[in-house]
Amino acid sequence: ETGVTQSPTHLIKTRGQQVTLRCSSQSGHNTVSWYQQALGQGPQFIFQYYREEENGRGNFPPRFSGLQFPNYSSELNVNALELDDSALYLCAIRTARGYTFGSGTRLTVV
Amino acid sequence: GQQLNQSPQSMFIQEGEDVSMNCTSSSIFNTWLWYKQDPGEGPVLLIALYKAGELTSNGRLTAQFGITRKDSFLNISASIPSDVGIYFCAGPYFGNEKLTFGTGTRLTIIP
Numbered sequence: 001e002t003g004v005t006q007s008p009t010h011l012i013k014t015r016g017q018q019v020t021l022r023c024s025s026q027s028g029h030n031t032v033s034w035y036q037q038a039l040g041q042g043p044q045f046i047f048q049y050y051r052e053e054e055n056g057r058g059n060f061p062p063r064f065s066g067l068q069f070p071n072y073s074s075e076l077n078v079n080a081l082e083l084d085d086s087a088l089y090l091c092a093i094r095t096a097r098g099y100t101f102g103s104g105t106r107l108t109v110v
Numbered sequence: 111g112q113q114l115n116q117s118p119q120s121m122f123i124q125e126g127e128d129v130s131m132n133c134t135s136s137s138i139f140n141t142w143l144w145y146k147q148d149p150g151e152g153p154v155l156l157i158a159l160y161k162a163g164e165l166t167s168n169g170r171l172t173a174q175f176g177i178t179r180k181d182s183f184l185n186i187s188a189s190i191p192s193d194v195g196i197y198f199c200a201g202p203y204f205g206n207e208k209l210t211f212g213t214g215t216r217l218t219i220i221p
Contacts, residue, residue, distance in 0.1 A: 004152075033208065042114075042198050042211030043153065056207050090152050092209075098143050099209060101152035 004102035005094055014109045017081050021105045023091035024073040029030040031094035034066060037104070049074060058061045081109045114199055114212035122218045129186040131215045133199030142182040143173050143209070145198045153198055157184070186217075194219050 003026045013019050023032060031050050035043035045058035049068035063079040078085055086109045092099040116133045123129060133142070141160055145153035157168050159175035159182060166173055172185045182199055199212040 024115075031207075035209075039184050041208070042200075045208040045210070048207055049141065058208060092152075094207075098155050098158045101145075103150070103152045106150075 002013065004091060004100055006089075006091055006102035007104060008104050009103070010106045010108075012110060013076075013081050015081055015083060015109055018079045019107060019108070020082060021076040021078075021089050021091075022073065023075070023102055024071075025093050025100075029072055029093040029095065032068055032072065033092045033094075033099065034074070034076045035092065036060070036087045036089040037090060043090055046076070078107075083109050085109050114201070114210055116197075116199055116212040116215050117153055118215060119213065120216040120218065122220055125188055125189060125191060125219050125221075127189050129189055129193070129217060130183065131185075131197060132181060132183045133212045134181045135201070136180070138179040139201035140179070141201050142173070143200045144171075144173050144182070144184050145197060145200060145211075147194075147196045147214075153200075156197075189217075189219060193217060 005024050007022045014077045033048040034046040036046055037043040046060050046064055047054055048064055050099040057092045065077045067075045088104040088106050090101050090104045112152050114133055114135050143158050144156045146156055147153045156171055157166050157173040162175055163177050164175040170187045174183045176182055197215045200209045
């Protein structure tokens with residue numbers, strides 16, 4: 001099974017701050033997606049990167065941005081944090097079987 | 111946009127009982143995925159379905175891809191304590207890479 005590692009596991013930030021979340025996999029995969037999961041809801045698609053370029057975006061404002069690096073690791077950046085940004089942020093890699101998710105980063109904005 | 115509705119929203123069952131849940135969509139999907147999520151963890155893929163009418167099993171789990179391409183079903187036989195969690199259906203909308211998730215079914219086993 002391909003492991004997907006996300007860091008940090010938990011994070012507390014203040015409203016207005018900026019945050020960077022990271023994702024990597026044991027085996028390099030050229031497609032990575034990020035999802036936001038609010039408490040009690042299903043994950044919502046933020047965006048997807050393929051070979052270092054964004055190739056799909058959900059209904060999220062521009063202050064949500066990302067990067068994918070040559071080694072296929074990825075970052076999610078959120079600027080000007082709002083209280084409603086508090087959620088579990090998941091990254092997923094595309095595999096032959098479908099999408100494999102990491103354990104997520106729990107972000108709390110206070 | 112497309113939505114996936116799951117039912118029931120929650121289930122309270124006794125160990126050993128069989129479980130059935132379903133997922134319906136307002137749009138056609140070309141793939142159905144069933145995930146289970148434990149508290150504090152990411153979703154884990156249980157079963158993937160790729161063809162209308164397909165019936166696939168994974169141990170005690172069985173899932174079916176509806177003929178209309180707008181629904182899918184997941185059954186769990188002889189439930190055990192580790193089946194507790196939230197079950198999500200998901201699928202990439204036809205021609206789109208992003209996954210749309212259902213509203214989830216929370217399974218609780220009553221002692």
